[in-house]
Amino acid sequence: MGKKITLIGAGIVGMATASYLRRDGHDVTVVTMHPPGEYCSFGNAGMLNPSGCTPQSMPGILWKVPGYLSDPLGPLIVRWSYFPKALPWMLRFIANSNRNQVENASRALRAIIQDTLGAYDVLVRNAGCADLIRRSPYLVAYETEESFRGDAFAWKLRRERGTVTEEVDAAGIQRLVPQLAHNYQRGVLVPDQGYVTNPERLVKALAVQFQKDGGTILQRKVLDIEVGEGGARALMTDAARMPVETLVVCGGVHSGELAATLGEKVPIEAERGYHVTYSDPALQLPMPVHVSDAKVFVTPMEMGVRIAGQAEFAGIYADPNYERADVLETHMKRMFPQVRTSDSTRWMGRRPSMPDSLPVIGPAVKHANVYYAFGHGHLGLCGGAPTGRFIADLVAGRKPPVDMAPYRVNRF
Ligand SMILES: Cc1cc2nc3c(=O)[nH]c(=O)nc-3n(C[C@H](O)[C@H](O)[C@H](O)COP(=O)(O)OP(=O)(O)OC[C@H]3O[C@@H](n4cnc5c(N)ncnc54)[C@H](O)[C@@H]3O)c2cc1C
Secondary structure, three states: OOOOOEEOOOHHHHHHHHHHHHHOOEEEEOOOOOOOOOOOHOOOEEEOOOOOOOOOOHHHHHHHHHHHHHHHOOOOOEOHHHHHHHHHHHHHHHOOOOOOHHOOOOOOOOHHOOOOOOOOOOOHHHHHHHEEEEEEEEEEEOOOOOHHHHHHHHHOOOOOOOOOEEEEEEEHHHHHHOOOOOOOOEEEEEEEEEOOOOHHHHHHHHHHHHHHHEEEEEEEOOEEEEEEEEEEEEEEEEEOEEOOEEEEEEOOOOOOHHHHHHHOOOOEEEEEEEEEEOOOOOOOOOOOOEOOOEEEOOOOOHOOEEEEEEEEEOOOOOOOOOOOOOOOHHHHHOOOOOOOOOOOOEEEEEEEEOEEEEEEEEEEEOHHHHHHEOOOOHHHHHHHHHHHHHHHHHHHOOOOOOOOOHHHHOOO
């Protein structure tokens, strides 16, 4: 018999999970403080790449950080007033850069995202929005031999986990993406990947279908979670007290605050990223392009072309610093000198990031009726639909197809 489930969060993780739970016949209510798809899941780079199985903390990261921080066009920025708060997380992040941990993390990431396209297929067909997902290769471009060689370990890991790659030279890069500047000497083409042409519309389409299928979405802010015998008993929201029977927490970057109200501490940080979307860029982009040094993705979207990237540590609540979007625009012009930048929009979003680059997916330790699904960091779009499947399996008492131990909440 279906359970009565309350789920916090209507980002991609929340809506994919709610959709899979509803497919199993549960009575599901989503509670969200933002309309579906209007928080971090609004503006990502759209990449659905099963190849993306490398953690953020890689061997040698400690020695790269000073260079990143001192480069005005670098991919990393720390607001110094926030540094003392971020430091414990950063130390844990760096501690995760040893080879053994990186090997394990990459295996665990691959296990989640290897069937991301298949996991979305079920949902987008049902929601009538299969057009949003493109199967496509993507290109990674390097300006120098040195930066190409600097990524050798990452490519080794990806290949060992089953990613097929094809190395291309400068002429090959031009053939694949003719409008890319001529300063890229080395490239890697990654076939059989995918991307979403409008990440916000994807979440909204899932939300509409979820409601058509009998699910409920309430726009409310959860202020506290009442706990008693048997686990979580009620959500205290800005509208009313809502009794809960089974609770799933998919609150993105706010999941740390929500888990803390349940007595479970998790080290989650807001890793703030930016995008600039050009509605009339005068570019024909045949596939997404990643420039590894700048750590940016440029993706063709139904709204135009989007460049996304940057990792800014300033906490959840600080105002956006759109100078970081200016940095993205500088990279865009360097990559595509012909780009028309006259009509663009800018955005900042908060990646929910864990120091070991792995999400938390699975049951709470302290409460039998609570499940967690958050902390996907740079891979929340890739991980959204697979996570929904895993949570639906766990709630139903089915064994998920992968070992869930690496994602447990009490691993820290
Ligand atoms: C610049 C950038 C580029 C990216 N590119 C990619 C990419 O190409 N591929 C990829 O896989 N990932 C990418 N990501 C990461 C991805 O976007 C995130 O991991 C993902 O969106 C997180 O989804 P989520 O559902 O966990 O969180 P969110 O989308 O942030 O949703 C959280 C939900 O929880 C709700 N909520 C939180 N607290 C409460 C509360 N107290 N009460 C009620 N509701 C609450 C919010 O209202 C919201 O609905 C990128 C991120 C950024 C910033």
